[in-house]
Amino acid sequence: MAEVKLFGSWGSPFSRRIEVALKLKGVEYEFIEEDIYNKKSPLLLKYNPVHKKVPVLLHNGKPICESLVILEYIDETWEGPSILPKDPYERAMARFWVKFLDEKCFPAMWQACWSIGEEQEKAKEEATEFLKILEGTLSGKKFFGGDSIGMVDIAANFIAYWFMLPQELVGFEVLTKEKFPKLNEWMNEYLNCSIIKENPPLKDKLTAVFRARFQAVSARVLLKRDRRVRVFDDVVHVEDVVEVGEKTKNDTVLTGVEVDRESETNSNAIQRGGA
Amino acid sequence: MATTTTSDGKLLGLWASPYTTRVQLALKLKSIEYELIQENLQNKSELLLQTNPVHKKVPVFIHGDKPICESLIIIQYIDDTWTNGPSILPSDPYDRAMARFWAAYIDDKWFPLLKELGGAQGDEARASIVEKIFEGLVLLEEAFVKCSKGKALFGGDNVGYLDIALGCFLGWIKATEIMTGIKWLDETKTPGLVGWAERISSDSSIKDVLPEAQKLVELYTMSAGLEKGASN
Numbered sequence: 001m002a003e004v005k006l007f008g009s010w011g012s013p014f015s016r017r018i019e020v021a022l023k024l025k026g027v028e029y030e031f032i033e034e035d036i037y038n039k040k041s042p043l044l045l046k047y048n049p050v051h052k053k054v055p056v057l058l059h060n061g062k063p064i065c066e067s068l069v070i071l072e073y074i075d076e077t078w079e080g081p082s083i084l085p086k087d088p089y090e091r092a093m094a095r096f097w098v099k100f101l102d103e104k105c106f107p108a109m110w111q112a113c114w115s116i117g118e119e120q121e122k123a124k125e126e127a128t129e130f131l132k133i134l135e136g137t138l139s140g141k142k143f144f145g146g147d148s149i150g151m152v153d154i155a156a157n158f159i160a161y162w163f164m165l166p167q168e169l170v171g172f173e174v175l176t177k178e179k180f181p182k183l184n185e186w187m188n189e190y191l192n193c194s195i196i197k198e199n200p201p202l203k204d205k206l207t208a209v210f211r212a213r214f215q216a217v218s219a220r221v222l223l224k225r226d227r228r229v230r231v232f233d234d235v236v237h238v239e240d241v242v243e244v245g246e247k248t249k250n251d252t253v254l255t256g257v258e259v260d261r262e263s264e265t266n267s268n269a270i271q272r273g274g275a
Numbered sequence: 276m277a278t279t280t281t282s283d284g285k286l287l288g289l290w291a292s293p294y295t296t297r298v299q300l301a302l303k304l305k306s307i308e309y310e311l312i313q314e315n316l317q318n319k320s321e322l323l324l325q326t327n328p329v330h331k332k333v334p335v336f337i338h339g340d341k342p343i344c345e346s347l348i349i350i351q352y353i354d355d356t357w358t359n360g361p362s363i364l365p366s367d368p369y370d371r372a373m374a375r376f377w378a379a380y381i382d383d384k385w386f387p388l389l390k391e392l393g394g395a396q397g398d399e400a401r402a403s404i405v406e407k408i409f410e411g412l413v414l415l416e417e418a419f420v421k422c423s424k425g426k427a428l429f430g431g432d433n434v435g436y437l438d439i440a441l442g443c444f445l446g447w448i449k450a451t452e453i454m455t456g457i458k459w460l461d462e463t464k465t466p467g468l469v470g471w472a473e474r475i476s477s478d479s480s481i482k483d484v485l486p487e488a489q490k491l492v493e494l495y496t497m498s499a500g501l502e503k504g505a506s507n
Binding site for chain 1: 329338341343344345348349351352355356368369371372375376379380394396414
């Protein structure tokens, strides 16, 4: 029985992160492919009851969940090239940037690819702002981790495939060579470094999935956008209601209603000069 | 008042912010001297904007000329840097992973529910959030049982990472209990956490740092507006 098992999915950037880290440390592991969209295995649900997600690392029968937690565990458990820097301040910086990547960059970039209309425009602007910040951190460095890849490079993996491929398919230009020369160089270095080159994500398979998703998304049509303001118990709720539909052969069919709500107390709203 | 000795660092924070409380707890545990600078979030200082240009938020811990942001990252920095004092994170890598996992759960999933409750409209919405908060507490109870391994605190015999990560919210948990009348920490549902909360609140190294629930209620009521007159 393998000592190390990884429950993951070929298409998940979070799962790929762990594979890169394990390979960096030369750890042998058994990979268990999960069908995360259709049917998660009973074992996955047993080992990750809180989030029910991949990746889950199983080491000597003990499960560890959440990719960033797993990366730190791998670094602390196995010898080999460091994933995190040794210096406490550099470690704090690395942790800061991976949090920034996961909490800010990834969601904005994902939305920039897969939303429509105004939501997409807003997401593209946000993604651009965040990428500018990232670009700034690469001054004079080959990788985020310095001369060799580290935790931030591993965490930034979604940029190379999960953002660049859809960007090309959808046809917008957020991360261009002209606007982000350092990030582009980083991507080339990252994709060319041996650990990544030897184990690339399946580009053709990913492209096919993205293409199918793009076709579904481009059939989506913005039907109506409405803004309503409601006051309830001294709290002001501003709701943006978006109705989306899907173009069929003869018609456009309503497929969903999305409500985006922002609430604040009346006194805050008044202070701000709002309604 | 005697002149202050060289402090080890500066902490930009807000007395009512549980994330600031977290850092204060860690600094207290390690007996680190620092200068606390209260920020006004409506009028952020130049220093805050310079040291946390990305998020512009508190807390920020400045050690010498190095600013560190994000409360859990600051705590780990403190633990990595001041190695003479008691350890905050457990020594075993698996226990460390558990501590990090649950701290992330508290920040990403559980505490946002308490904030959401404040803005909930209608009985149904409120009831749904209340249910989720209780479900989360049951998970945290299980985490307590696993992490404490039969001892008094998440960190075992001593205050540790999760004691700080969850303990910082005790003021707000009690304040919300006062404001909603709902007893979040209930002996019939989460006896482990009830016992833990009592121990943390009376721990000599911690209790002076935790903000008082009543003061938080006053702050919340004030900012929620007093147009209605008497509080509910």
